[in-house]
Amino acid sequence: MKIKNKEIGDGCPTYIIAEMSANHGGELSRAIKILQAAKNCGADCLKVQVYTPDTMTIDSDKIFFQIEKGTWKNQNLYDLYKIAHTPWEWLSILKQEADRINIDFLATPFDMTAVDHLEKIGIDFYKIASQELTDIPLIKYVASMNKPMIVSTGMGTIKEISKAVDTITSQSRSGLSLLKCSSAYPAPVEGMNLKTIVDMKTRFNVPIGLSDHTLGSISAITAVALGASIIEKHFCLDKAFESVDSSFSMDPEELKRMIEDIRLTEKALGIVSYDLTVEEEYSRNFRRSIFAVKDISKGTRLTQDNIRIIRPAYGLAPENLEALIGKTAKKDIERGTPINWDLIL
Incomplete structure (x- = not known):
């Protein structure tokens, strides 16, 4: 998969998405600062959600529309979506600023009118949220734009994920990525089941x-170690500024540290190799080998008492003991001398 000029997949740097969501708190200036901060932290992309209260639901006090637990x-x-939504008139401004500072700008549309608006501002790729995984008409419409798509799979069964994948691939060849996700806010670490990433790579x-709603960075770093190619985390400027998503978002210091740790993890993963590093070449000197541990006179037989396997590795290998x-010693051998065949008759 390729997003603009970035390759996504095995052997490529992990693609880091900072999710702004509602952390702008209704202020365009804060939204712009979040965008700039994401760039400064080393993120590849800033993501926004594109909906209005009326494109998401209806204004009703019936029990079906009440949230009974959680954040x-x-x-x-x-009312929640009225507070949390990003005004659509901001989107072109944010995209222009993203282009100016060279950070990718990703959007999650929640209905077809949002897709139409994003097409007008020249969006390069799309995200499908976990809750919309089963909205096949929306997925089909987004796929018809023939642009790369990233799909979160929270709450999804294999059958539901497969149907979304089949819908997309029947419409588009522009690239697809799936994100493992636990749709809880925040998500408990013990419910992440990150080993599923390995299965998803093979299956799809x-x-x-990983779209990660856990607190901290351990899940994200573990996911990278398991082969994740994309990490998405909610991002805010300051947790002291309370918003709909701030309680499970990273601040700039946390995001920067997570990205640094992910880059170190990538280096540590490296490649499949049994070759020695330069450092290991030197360390080989401190393996064990056979040494004289007592003075041995010429003509004396070698015994378990006067030679031993010890460190370092300048004598014959232990297998020769x-x-x-x-x-018989060919010449006098001083204690602490590495044993080699030239010393032996």
Whole structure:
């Protein structure tokens, strides 16, 4: 998969998405600062969500529209989305700023009118949220734009994920990635089941990433070690500024540290290799080998008492000990001398 000039997949740097969501708090200036901060932290991309309360739901007080538990407990859906949404008139401004500072700009549309608006501002690729995984008409419409797509799979069964994948690949050849996701806010670490990433890579044969709602960076770094090619984390400027998503978002210091740790993880993973590093070449000197541990006079037989396997590795390899026992010293051998065949008759 390729996003603009970046390759996504095995052997490529992990693609880091900073999710702004509602952390702008209704202020365009804060949204711009979040975008700039994501760039400064080393993120590859800033993501926004594109909806209005009316494109997401209806204004109703019926029990179906009330949130009963979790971060947004006792809130009405319509009222929540009214607070959390990103005004559409901001999107072209944010994209222009993203282009100016050279950070990718990704958007999650939640209905077809959002897709149409994003097409007008020249969006390069799309994200499908976990809750919309089963909205096949929306997925089909987005896929028809023939642009790369990233799809979160929270709550998805294999059958639901497969149907979304089949819908996309039947419409587009522009690239697809799936994100393992636990749709809880915040998500408990013990419910992440990150080993699923390995199975998803084999099962779907596309780059797999992680949309991570856990606190901290351990899940993201573990996911990279398991082969994740994309990491998405919610991002805010300051947790002291409370917003709908701030409680499970990273601040700049946390995001920067996570990205640094991911880059170190990539270096540590390296490649499959049994070759020695330069450092290991030197360390080989401190393996064990056979040394004289007592002074041995010329003509004396070698025994377990006067030669031993010790560090360092300047003598014969330990496997030669049995063959040496009973041999005769060709010359005087001083204690601490590495044993080699030139010293033995």
